[in-house]
Each structure stands twice: as C-alpha cells, then as structure tokens.
Amino acid sequence: MEPVTHALASIALGRAGLNKMTRMATPTLLVSGMAADVDWATRLGGASAFLHGHRTATHSLIGTAAIIAGVTAAFWIAGKKYPKYAVGMMAATLICAIGASAHLFLDLLNGYGVKLLWPFSQKWYAWDLADAVDAWIIFFLLAGLLLPELFRLIHEEIGSKPKRHGRRRGAIAGLILVALFLAGRAFAHQRAVAMLDAREYRAQSPLVVAAFPRPSNPLAWSGVVETDNALFNVEVPLGPGTTFDPDSAAVHFKPLPSLALSNAVASATAVEFLEYARFPLANVEPNGAGYRVRIRDMRFASGLRGRRGIVAVIDLNAQSLVIAERLEFDSGTNY
Numbered sequence: 001m002e003p004v005t006h007a008l009a010s011i012a013l014g015r016a017g018l019n020k021m022t023r024m025a026t027p028t029l030l031v032s033g034m035a036a037d038v039d040w041a042t043r044l045g046g047a048s049a050f051l052h053g054h055r056t057a058t059h060s061l062i063g064t065a066a067i068i069a070g071v072t073a074a075f076w077i078a079g080k081k082y083p084k085y086a087v088g089m090m091a092a093t094l095i096c097a098i099g100a101s102a103h104l105f106l107d108l109l110n111g112y113g114v115k116l117l118w119p120f121s122q123k124w125y126a127w128d129l130a131d132a133v134d135a136w137i138i139f140f141l142l143a144g145l146l147l148p149e150l151f152r153l154i155h156e157e158i159g160s161k162p163k164r165h166g167r168r169r170g171a172i173a174g175l176i177l178v179a180l181f182l183a184g185r186a187f188a189h190q191r192a193v194a195m196l197d198a199r200e201y202r203a204q205s206p207l208v209v210a211a212f213p214r215p216s217n218p219l220a221w222s223g224v225v226e227t228d229n230a231l232f233n234v235e236v237p238l239g240p241g242t243t244f245d246p247d248s249a250a251v252h253f254k255p256l257p258s259l260a261l262s263n264a265v266a267s268a269t270a271v272e273f274l275e276y277a278r279f280p281l282a283n284v285e286p287n288g289a290g291y292r293v294r295i296r297d298m299r300f301a302s303g304l305r306g307r308r309g310i311v312a313v314i315d316l317n318a319q320s321l322v323i324a325e326r327l328e329f330d331s332g333t334n335y
Contacts (some may be wrong), residue, residue, distance in 0.1 A: 001106040002133050006034050007070045007103055008141040018098065024075060027048045027308070032071040032099030036063065036107075047327035051276060055107065060118035066094040066103055107168065111212045111299055112136075122275050127293035129185045131215040135177055144174015147314050153194055185213060192221040192236045199246045201232050210278065210299060211236055224279050224299050231281050248332035252298065255284050264293035264314040269325035273312035290317040300330060 010033035014026035022028075033059070042053030042324040057063045072093045079086035092109050094212035130137060148170035169186055177324030192211035199206075204227035214220040225232040225246075253263055261284050270293075274280055277297035284293050293314045300309030315324040 001110065001130070001137075003037055005106060005134065005138055005141070006037065006103055008138065009033060009106060009175075010099055011143055011172050012171040013098060013102060015167050016175060017168060017172075018095055021095060022088045024079070024085050024087050025095055028071065028075050028087065028092055029099040029172055030094045031075075032067060032096040033103050035067045035071060036100065036103050045216075047329050050329075051078040051105060051327055053271070055112060055124075056115045056118050059104060060116055061067055062118070066101045067100045068093065071096045071100075080176050106130075111210075112183060124276060124278075128210060128212050129182060131213055133215060134213075135215055136181055136218060140177040141174050143171045144172070144177070147298055150269055150283055155229075180293055181218075183302055188218065188221070189213070191257065192223065194198060195224045195244050196225055196234070199244070201227055201246050201249060201250065202230065204228055204230075208279070212299065219224055223249075224301075225249070226279055233301050237317065250301075252281050253302075256280050258284060260284055260291040260316050260320040261293060262289075262293065263316060263320050265295075267314050267322050267325045269327060270295055270312050273310070273327065276310075289314060290315065290323070291320065292316075296330060 005100075008032060010029040013033075014029045014171055018029060019025040034272070037058075039054050039058045042049045050299065057069065059324065072089070075085075075087050075092050078090055082235050085151055104114065104116075107117075108127050109130035111126050111128045111134050112132065113124035116125045145167075148166040151166060160279060170255065191210055194211040195210055196211060206225045206227055208226045210224045211221045214222060217239075218219070219237065219242075221236045221238065222235040223232075223236045225234065230253045232246075232249035234246060236244055261282060264284075265274070267284070273295055277295070279296050279298040280295050282293055282295045284291055286292075293312075293316065295312040295314075297309045299312075303314045309330050311328050313326050313328055314322055315322050
C-alpha cells in the first residue's frame, strides 16, 4: 500500500480507542505505522537497489520488531526530555506493535508481496486481495474519519450539541467496513482463481494461475495463467450477467529453448530476479552480433500507469556468453 493508506489506517486506529492508552498515541501510531516505507528511498538507487531493499528488511518480522523497539525507545526518550510528552513504556510498545503490524498486514494484501521471513528466507508472501493504491480502502477509511467531522459542523451550525464519541464510532465503523470489504475480496478472489483454474487455454490446462483485483471495480479481476508453452493475461468478470471468456486472453508464448536463453537464465541477475518473479516470461532478440534476453514478470503486464515491475536484461555475445546483465524498471514494452 502507498503511504496515504497507512497514514489513514494509523489515524483510524488511534481514534478507535488507542489514543486513550497514553499520551502521544496517535503520533506514535503514525510513525510506527509508516516507518517501514522508508525503504521507498531505495528506488533512487535504481532497479537493483529497489529489488533488494523494497518490501524486504523493513517489512520482515525481524524488521517489524526492530521498528517497534526503535519507535518505542524514541518516544520514551523524548518523553524523558520533555515530560509534557512522556509516554508509558508498556503502552507505547503495544501501540507501536499495533501500528507496525497494521502496516505489514496492509502490504501483504496486494500482489507485490513482502519478504516476511527475511533474511532467513527469500520467499515472497502476497495475498492478492487489494490493489497497490486501493481506492475502496481509502474511501472507507476517509469516510470513517471525515463524516463525524461533517456531522459535528452541522450540529454546531444548527446550535445543537455534537454527539459524544462520534469520532470514535466513525473510526470503528470505517475499520469494520474495511474488514468486511476485504472479506468480500477474499471470497471473490477464491472464485476468480477457481474460474481460471477450471478452464483450458488454447487446449492446454493451466499449470499456475493467479487473480489480481482491479482498482476501481471490486467485481473485476485480472487473471494470469501459465501453461506449458505460454502465459495468458485475461480479464475475469464476476458481476451478475457477465461471462468469463478464456479465448479473449492475451497470449504470450514462451521462447523456444536455446543456448542464449539457457545461459541468460543461469546468470546471477536472472537467478535473483526469478526468485522474485511469479510469472516470468523471457524474450530473446538479436542485439548487434549477439543477443539480448529480457525477463519480465507478467503479473505486472498491465496498461495502468504506475503498475510496472522490474525486468532483468542480459546481453550475450555471438557465442551466447553473458557479457552484461542488469535490472531495469519496466518501460511497458510488449512482446
């Protein structure tokens, strides 16, 4: 999730009752609930730094524990220096644990994933239940935070006393709506995956399937299917009166085996990339006297801006020996 969602979730948790536990509860929630996204700075170092740093250390269980300890210590030390802002150690630790855990939970929801067990395991975990910028989650959180303020202004305008605990009830309602929405998404996700897995694609059975939510319509999903010789991107409508048509899928054939492809896939950059990619697809093309192999993750094969992934680029000479290798941000090249 992007920082706005994390900030709104932290504020909603505070208003829902955590702000009563100790002083500075909401600022503590905001810092602990957003600290993990410091790894966005790795994007400045290029695609390789981003793949190594984003959603890895700060989004692991160990990293989350370090954030909890660090933010708690920072607020406790600041409270010692400025008694007006003093916080209880146990209460601050609990609040930081809730804020940091909420961040981890929200980032597990989308398809990019997190390295939850870093550094002991390089496995990526992703639940595929929310878009990276999910307008529905933002809407429910904003509604829970802003509607009580609107009602408060209306009551003040007509001269009546605003209801007590209106802000708290609004925040709780917003969080409950998010929870119900995600439960519905989980059900829809299971249905979409089952539909993808039950059909054939060009007379071939699927080997691996995945479904990702569309950002605007909760009943529309994007499917990715891998078969023996191709990968397919297909829309999966779940709304009433809609029909799933696997023949409408965009097909991307896997390249034929070759020495250039074999050597490229064995390169250090490709091996690292393939640990991250869930639906890798290679493209082999002439490059001067040699070849260039680009490996892309087809879960990011979308026309939506800002939904690009990372690609591995390996250059080989005429003898199919690797002469250069690197990671790049996907420019959206179709193949």
